[in-house]
Amino acid sequence: xxxHVTNAVTWLKANWDAVLTLWACVIGxxxxxxxxxxxxxxxxxIDKIRAAAVKLISWLTKFGFEAKKDA
Numbered sequence: 001x002x003x004h005v006t007n008a009v010t011w012l013k014a015n016w017d018a019v020l021t022l023w024a025c026v027i028g029x030x031x032x033x034x035x036x037x038x039x040x041x042x043x044x045x046i047d048k049i050r051a052a053a054v055k056l057i058s059w060l061t062k063f064g065f066e067a068k069k070d071a
Contacts, residue, residue, distance in 0.1 A: 012065060013064060013065055016065050016066065020057070023053060023057075027046070027049070027050055027053070030046055030049075031046055034046050
């Protein structure tokens with residue numbers, strides 16, 4: 001069981017840049033669709049999801065999940 005968790009954490013750390021890029025694309029597309037549909041409820045939901053993701057990303061960064069820095 002713990003081997004799977006360890007593998008997942010290792011993979012996430014190795015691919016953190018890609019995870020953040022994918023997240024930005026998904027949330028950006030969702031925002032465009034919601035605003036295009038002019039849904040006030042949808043905008044509120046997207047804002048809550050974005051706020052939760054920012055907190056999660058900040059929390060994970062404290063545990064070594066960081067984007068690779070260009071030299």
